[in-house]
Amino acid sequence: MASLYQAQKKIYPRSVSGLFSRWRWAMVLLTQLVFYGLPWLEWGQRQAVLFDLGLKRFYIFGLVLYPQDFIYLTGILVISALALFLFTAVAGRQWCGYACPQTVYTEIFLWLEKLTEGDRSARLRLDASPMSLNKLARKTGKQVLWLAVSLWTGFTFVGYFTPIKELGLSFVNLGMGPWETFWVCFYGFATYGNAGFMREQVCKYMCPYARFQSAMFDKDTLIVTYDAARGEPRGSRSRKADPKALNLGSCVDCTLCVQVCPTGIDIRKGLQYECISCAACIDVCDTVMDKMSYPRGLIRYSTQNAVAQGWGHAKVLRRVFRPRVLVYTAILGAVTIGLFLSLALRTPFKVDVIRDRASLARIVGGGKIENVYRLQVMNATESPQSYRITAYGLPGLVLASEGRVDVDAAQSRWVAVTLQLPYEAASPGSHAINFEIEAIDSSARVTEKSVFLIPR
Numbered sequence: 001m002a003s004l005y006q007a008q009k010k011i012y013p014r015s016v017s018g019l020f021s022r023w024r025w026a027m028v029l030l031t032q033l034v035f036y037g038l039p040w041l042e043w044g045q046r047q048a049v050l051f052d053l054g055l056k057r058f059y060i061f062g063l064v065l066y067p068q069d070f071i072y073l074t075g076i077l078v079i080s081a082l083a084l085f086l087f088t089a090v091a092g093r094q095w096c097g098y099a100c101p102q103t104v105y106t107e108i109f110l111w112l113e114k115l116t117e118g119d120r121s122a123r124l125r126l127d128a129s130p131m132s133l134n135k136l137a138r139k140t141g142k143q144v145l146w147l148a149v150s151l152w153t154g155f156t157f158v159g160y161f162t163p164i165k166e167l168g169l170s171f172v173n174l175g176m177g178p179w180e181t182f183w184v185c186f187y188g189f190a191t192y193g194n195a196g197f198m199r200e201q202v203c204k205y206m207c208p209y210a211r212f213q214s215a216m217f218d219k220d221t222l223i224v225t226y227d228a229a230r231g232e233p234r235g236s237r238s239r240k241a242d243p244k245a246l247n248l249g250s251c252v253d254c255t256l257c258v259q260v261c262p263t264g265i266d267i268r269k270g271l272q273y274e275c276i277s278c279a280a281c282i283d284v285c286d287t288v289m290d291k292m293s294y295p296r297g298l299i300r301y302s303t304q305n306a307v308a309q310g311w312g313h314a315k316v317l318r319r320v321f322r323p324r325v326l327v328y329t330a331i332l333g334a335v336t337i338g339l340f341l342s343l344a345l346r347t348p349f350k351v352d353v354i355r356d357r358a359s360l361a362r363i364v365g366g367g368k369i370e371n372v373y374r375l376q377v378m379n380a381t382e383s384p385q386s387y388r389i390t391a392y393g394l395p396g397l398v399l400a401s402e403g404r405v406d407v408d409a410a411q412s413r414w415v416a417v418t419l420q421l422p423y424e425a426a427s428p429g430s431h432a433i434n435f436e437i438e439a440i441d442s443s444a445r446v447t448e449k450s451v452f453l454i455p456r
């Protein structure tokens, strides 16, 4: 019977050291320092970075954003996408190899695996051996460490959406709410599954970036390349042997580049979509070249054009400034400047006006028509503010309620506002009016449209 499904062979990546490995670990440390550390930072009396979904307020250091500021989130997403286009066109999948959470957590999990089960050959032996106390202890130790990291990651993730100190206290007192528990477990489980078990399969089959990156690549994009002209014909030989006399290239066919590859590919077969540009194969091949006293760089970061035409660094660098890169840079620069300008110039408070549906319009004493509104005033600054409310748009329109509202720092407040108009001042129907809300110190002003109803 022919099976339509081919089971994945488990990959046992060998650990590697070298220049790019150090860069990868530097990125692991940097990204994780930011991810795990940021929610514990304080800004004044509150958490510096907090996306408080309950209160519908986002705090990013001195910035207080409301749902009405959603446009900035859109701007950040557009900038991220453009940056990805630009960096991919220039440097290929560097994001995948050094900073993508999938790579970063897989690196951490592989390190814990090596700590408990040993390097590649020891792991291969352990998996092939029958169950024993030693095997059980090593396997259990690994799972416990993986679970601890996963749960801590889930906890930290939730700490961006609910104050992390309170979350920590409720965790210690076993009093976490059902939603918080669900999301800690959900995100923790995703980390555990993706970094512990699925690993390269996420990059190969689940990540959309791997699929559409080819549209952003060209022959001048930096990729990890094997110099076939120099390496072939490959073959083993002694260190002292002269490869020319043996009619061999520089590749000693040690397969170490395949053994260190986290996605299990052989870079000597050429550029493949599974390659995440992690450069582990460069590091290991350089050590082989050193041992053989051959020049380094049989596998190296280069471009297809550079390898095919033997270009030097200077020419490769010049090709970075090609039209598509310049266009991406110009658009990215314009959108980034636009976002920062609009953030710098934005009004430090927002107002929503809602008509009171319980009493659309009524006649009150003195022959006046009265309309009632509810105003939500949102203070987006870090200090308490007072605002003056006025309305205009119809002759004789007056404010019949409190004309001043005080709002605490980074808080919002609902106030009922009553407007009155002499009965004969306008014809029956709906009339456009404006509310003007101004900071008491006249530093900012917001105008909101509404309508005044006059019954027949």
Ligand code: SF4
Residues within 6 Å of the ligand: 226, 231, 234, 250, 251, 252, 253, 254, 255, 256, 257, 258, 268, 284, 285, 288, 298, 299
């Ligand atoms: S590590 Fe280098 S020398 Fe060894 S097989 Fe790979 S390309 Fe050849």
Ligand code: SF4
Residues within 6 Å of the ligand: 224, 257, 260, 261, 262, 263, 264, 265, 266, 267, 274, 275, 276, 277, 278, 279, 280, 281, 282
């Ligand atoms: S081929 Fe090299 S750079 Fe690509 S994923 Fe494998 S080890 Fe990393």
